[in-house]
Amino acid sequence: MRPAAELLIVLIVLGNLALLGSSRLTGLIRLVAAQGLLLGAVPLLARGQAWTAEILFLAVAAGLLKGVVFPVLLERAMRDAGIRREVEPFVGFSLSQVAGVAILAASFVIARRLPVPPGPLARAATPAAFATILTGLFLIVTRRKALTQALGYLVLENGIYLFGVSIGQRVPLVVELGVLLDVFVAVFVMGIAIFHIRREFDHLDVDRMTELTDWTP
Amino acid sequence: MIAALLAVPALAGLAAFLIRGDRPRRALLAAAALLHAGLTLACWRTLPAPGGWLGLDAPGLLFLTIVSLLFLAAALYALDYLAREESGERVDFVGGGPFSNAPEARFTGCLLLFLATMTAVCVSRRFGLIWVATEATTLTSAPLIYYHRHHRSLEAAWKYLMLCSVGIALALLGNAFLAAAGPELTMDLDTLLAHAGALQPVWLKGAFVLFLAGYGTKMGLAPMHSWLPDAHSESPSLVSALLSGALLNCAFLGVLRGLQVLSAAGLGDFARGLLVPFGLLSMGVAAVFIQGQADYKRLLAYSSVEHMGILALGVGLGGTGVFGAMLHAVNHSVVKALLFLCAGNILAAYKTKSAADARGVLRVLPWTGALWLAGLLAAVGAPPFGPFVSEFAVLKAAADQGRSFVVVAYLSCLTLVFVGMATTGLRMSLGPASRKVEARETPLSVAVPAALALAALVLGVWVPPPLRRLLAQAARTLGGAG
Numbered sequence: 001m002r003p004a005a006e007l008l009i010v011l012i013v014l015g016n017l018a019l020l021g022s023s024r025l026t027g028l029i030r031l032v033a034a035q036g037l038l039l040g041a042v043p044l045l046a047r048g049q050a051w052t053a054e055i056l057f058l059a060v061a062a063g064l065l066k067g068v069v070f071p072v073l074l075e076r077a078m079r080d081a082g083i084r085r086e087v088e089p090f091v092g093f094s095l096s097q098v099a100g101v102a103i104l105a106a107s108f109v110i111a112r113r114l115p116v117p118p119g120p121l122a123r124a125a126t127p128a129a130f131a132t133i134l135t136g137l138f139l140i141v142t143r144r145k146a147l148t149q150a151l152g153y154l155v156l157e158n159g160i161y162l163f164g165v166s167i168g169q170r171v172p173l174v175v176e177l178g179v180l181l182d183v184f185v186a187v188f189v190m191g192i193a194i195f196h197i198r199r200e201f202d203h204l205d206v207d208r209m210t211e212l213t214d215w216t217p
Numbered sequence: 218m219i220a221a222l223l224a225v226p227a228l229a230g231l232a233a234f235l236i237r238g239d240r241p242r243r244a245l246l247a248a249a250a251l252l253h254a255g256l257t258l259a260c261w262r263t264l265p266a267p268g269g270w271l272g273l274d275a276p277g278l279l280f281l282t283i284v285s286l287l288f289l290a291a292a293l294y295a296l297d298y299l300a301r302e303e304s305g306e307r308v309d310f311v312g313g314g315p316f317s318n319a320p321e322a323r324f325t326g327c328l329l330l331f332l333a334t335m336t337a338v339c340v341s342r343r344f345g346l347i348w349v350a351t352e353a354t355t356l357t358s359a360p361l362i363y364y365h366r367h368h369r370s371l372e373a374a375w376k377y378l379m380l381c382s383v384g385i386a387l388a389l390l391g392n393a394f395l396a397a398a399g400p401e402l403t404m405d406l407d408t409l410l411a412h413a414g415a416l417q418p419v420w421l422k423g424a425f426v427l428f429l430a431g432y433g434t435k436m437g438l439a440p441m442h443s444w445l446p447d448a449h450s451e452s453p454s455l456v457s458a459l460l461s462g463a464l465l466n467c468a469f470l471g472v473l474r475g476l477q478v479l480s481a482a483g484l485g486d487f488a489r490g491l492l493v494p495f496g497l498l499s500m501g502v503a504a505v506f507i508q509g510q511a512d513y514k515r516l517l518a519y520s521s522v523e524h525m526g527i528l529a530l531g532v533g534l535g536g537t538g539v540f541g542a543m544l545h546a547v548n549h550s551v552v553k554a555l556l557f558l559c560a561g562n563i564l565a566a567y568k569t570k571s572a573a574d575a576r577g578v579l580r581v582l583p584w585t586g587a588l589w590l591a592g593l594l595a596a597v598g599a600p601p602f603g604p605f606v607s608e609f610a611v612l613k614a615a616a617d618q619g620r621s622f623v624v625v626a627y628l629s630c631l632t633l634v635f636v637g638m639a640t641t642g643l644r645m646s647l648g649p650a651s652r653k654v655e656a657r658e659t660p661l662s663v664a665v666p667a668a669l670a671l672a673a674l675v676l677g678v679w680v681p682p683p684l685r686r687l688l689a690q691a692a693r694t695l696g697g698a699g
Contacts, residue, residue, distance in 0.1 A: 115419055117397035133390065140383060149379055156386050164393045175345030175404075179389065182352040186382050189356055193363075193375050200368040209372040212447040214506055214515070 036066025125166030132159030230329030250292035275690035384434025391427030413481035432471035449518035454561025462550035492533030499526030507637035539697025541610030548603035576651035603676030
């Protein structure tokens, strides 16, 4: 089963690069959804052992939330806000993709310097997880729209999840569900906030939310 | 016992969403706060043994007590505050536009759930659970910041939500690093402490760096503090008091749990070596931004950054510094809650957050003015208030270790903060009133800060023996000298 899991990981990394080059928000949301579904499948293929009820349940829950529920929530926020595109990000789309490749390279360097963690998939998945985390951070920092930042947060969470499953982290079910619940509520609250931002400000550009600052008198 | 501590605010919070009438809902808020405080104090008699999922050790009980008592103060203040808040649309005194408040049921419900999540942080014995609870505090408090529905509070709430969620996500990665460090992949604090020697140092160090960055963001350590002044200045004052006095401590507890594991693995010096520069940097940044700060609630927020810096520094120094830091956590919470509640009274009377426009507080609001002045003196570390004692303890720890650079930097920051806060605070307190003010001080809005001021004063001259024992025990747990 390992080759299948490794294929999933390659797809996830390619998804990162696509995320960095995409300007249409629907496209971004679909990419994040696809990444979520793939992530849900990783633990099933990684362990290569008997699929206990717990593992199956977690895989379904993670895939469902990350692949379906979060994207639906964000797509609704997008429709309510009436925006379609990320216009003029701080770093352009092609440059972002170049940065994505650099991120990937850096992730391999970092992962190589760390001792190989235990776990069935660690060698392949650790750099991919780091790359996904850094891609998420990059999206949050370089995009203007509140919605894209929320998407970046999801990508960041995806990366951390991938690292967790790659080391075969046996987190008790309660904790894993708690994490998923937290992220769910976070996306939910962010969706509500995006709706309010649109109503109050008539735009979703976080760089234009500058009333609270100490830098300008 | 611990289950009750969690269940009381959680169930009351859910019930608050459903209760229609304002009066029964406010009664529920007060009752839940009282019950929670009572249960917490009952834990002092017999410490529920740590072990398993939930448990209370000395640091946990200390921070839980701070949270619980501060929440009680905030809840009593809220009774008065919610009654004073006009419902319906009104004019925003800064922007001039109309705005309304969020429904009171939602505010009260989130407030109680906020207490439940903070309690969960204090009693969790698993790193996974600590993370889940800490992230939950962000989610339950973000709606509280957006209680006054205007665009400034929305901006603050968005920044808070985004920065803290991203920051906390790093701590989740820290959890995974911690799991990767051991052969058994456990995240149980007690097991990790018992078998710390078998953990891989590289992963442990990585985990602590991520904890410090993640929980440090939530704690308001510079340079990750940028959400803090916005959130503290835009939320209702009683929420600011809770954010500053209770929430920041809870986030610090996350860092301290990481420190415990690193100390047990013999990497305590690495962890403490990181805490000291972060602490000093936070104090320095706060000292700069306090100078000439025009908004008095932002002034208090930066003071919180400074005090969090002192906590990090004290723990980072180790030895007696840890005891000083623990005592300082208590003092800071009491004093900062006092100040924010006074700021709430001033704001309600003057309808401005500009320190230049709110003059003559002593004349207009005699009680609030006096308490405000006392609180400011306490916050800048003037005797005979509590913070003086604990700030001195941290200073002494640095001096005893012969770390002259730390001593000089620490004292310079304290001096700068003193000058900055005293200038603004005295200007606000003294002199004739700057504008026509409809002064009304209700008994409850004065009694609560007065009780806090009394506590700050008592702590300055005498630390009750049970508290001293708990502080010493907490300091020993965290690798310091009691």
